[in-house]
Amino acid sequence: MSFAGHYAYAITIFLMVAGLYIVIARGNLIKKLVGLGIFQTSVYLLYVAPGKLIGGTAPILAPGYAVYSNPLPHVLILTAIVVGVATLALGLAIVVRIREAYDTIEEDEILAADRAEDARPQA
């Protein structure tokens, strides 16, 4: 259980926590999405790293090769990457619309605008 043997997990957890922190702590909508991206990416590592064996090859039967890496996690993560790209694209599209509607992408300014709208008597 040495640290060196588990450094992939350490990096995964660091990225995971850092990403989540950015999502929570930042008020800028774009920065939040960046944090979300880092958070999602850390999970790719969680899947892919244990699937790779040092010296392992693709699981194709051939003379001279006995150690194979598991290809399934890579395939799963390929799907997850597509999902991540779609999420980021949609998130950015919504931010563009928010920028058009509110003229800002700072969360506190948007909330202030919403509160001002609530305080105004109904038009």
Add this chain to the structure above:
Amino acid sequence: MTTEHLPVLQVVVPLMSAPLIVLVRRHGAAWAIATVVSWAAFAMAVGIAIEVAQSGPLSYAIGSWPPPWGIEYRADALTAFVLVLVSFVGAVAMPYAKVSIAAELPEEQEYLFYAMYCLCLTGLLGITITGDVFNLFVFMEISSLSSYVLIALGRRRRALQAAYQYLVMGTIGATFYVIGVGLLYLMTGTLNMADMAVRLGEVTEVRPLIAALAFITVGVGLKLALFPLHQWLPDAYTFAPSVVTAFLAATATKVAVYVLIRFYFTVFGATPLMSEVPVNEVLMVLSVIAIVSMSLVALFQDDLKRMLAYSSVAQIGYIMLGLSLANPSGLTAAVAHLFNHGITKGALFLLVGILALRCGTTRLSDLSGIASRMPLTAFGVVLAGLSLIGVPGTAGFITKWYLVRASLEQGSWWLAVVVVASSLIAVGYVWRFVEAAYLGAPGPDTPRAGEAPLWMMVPAGLLVVACLYFGIETSFNVGYVTEAVASLMRKGGG
């Protein structure tokens, strides 16, 4: 035989209709395709339910790759029950959308709404029917991404902010779920639910399993708006287009609860994990807080849509309470409430959508005396409201009855008190509508609007009638559920 392929057609037909709608583009044709497809999906769900009742669980190997290597679609009684709920609400909402969406969206954008709607339906049905945990994640994201778009279609700019909040929270939830699945995959080497359940029994190292259970519970908890992870829900439901609110309130959170039930009973059921880790105790405390606090918050809302949204969080509390009691009556209450609350809240949001369309407002203070202008709509809200409270003779009563019975069986009489007391709070917020609509005098500000077109009245009326019908004729929402629960409990070995 086509019945053999029903499980995959259930998902593929709505999936394929989405690009078709985008190609067609004309709004009338788009509506027609979406309507036909959603009713076809309902027919297929009923077909699956009948097939399951007659000959037991269905299993379908995608691409003929046998499970556990290939992706398996698996339908048992619980799956069929949720499929019927989702596709029923999906089908009923479509005729309503014709007028409602035409009023809320520019004509050239309508086809995009119908495409997204079909994708959302695909995702929800897919989550329900798949027997593969990673496939479930993909469907979860299909339904979530399309529902972010559907919510962002709301007319006010705050819909955008609500959609963004939901996107961030929903993505965190889905990612937590993937982390949990990743840990389970590392420990078992399989993604098939049934296979995973068997292999989990052989795993001796429990710490990663506890972490996986925690990640999945929190991740899915975000999707189902489990208190205190519900912050996205009130804004999303308030600012989304009416038909979207009705559809999502009746289906999306319910499907997430279904995922949790699947994991707790089918995947983790055979392991001693559920009794060693205090999951049920935590869920019970959270659901009691949700029921009481969210009912109280609902009581003080002026906006009818927001009031119903908070009431939804409280109602999800009832479902989770039944689940956390973990005895047959409690689980029956939880599963039956998926359906009962689904149709009740669907009916209410459709009716509130009618008020929003005809009056241009959903604030109680502006709806004073509305019952004299729109008697049928107001009466419908009252009837569905009775089901929300749980008055005998309505669908809501069935759940409350089983919930109280389950609490007493467990020896927790105070839970029964919570259930009854919170129903009284529900009387309070339904009464606020009655007070405004019936007792308030129509002032000069009261909209002069009459009843809505039949396209909207008939679907809403159908759901209201369903609330009453399923309160009396309970062979589907209790009889079928009892069977589903019995098979879940058997699999769980306890």
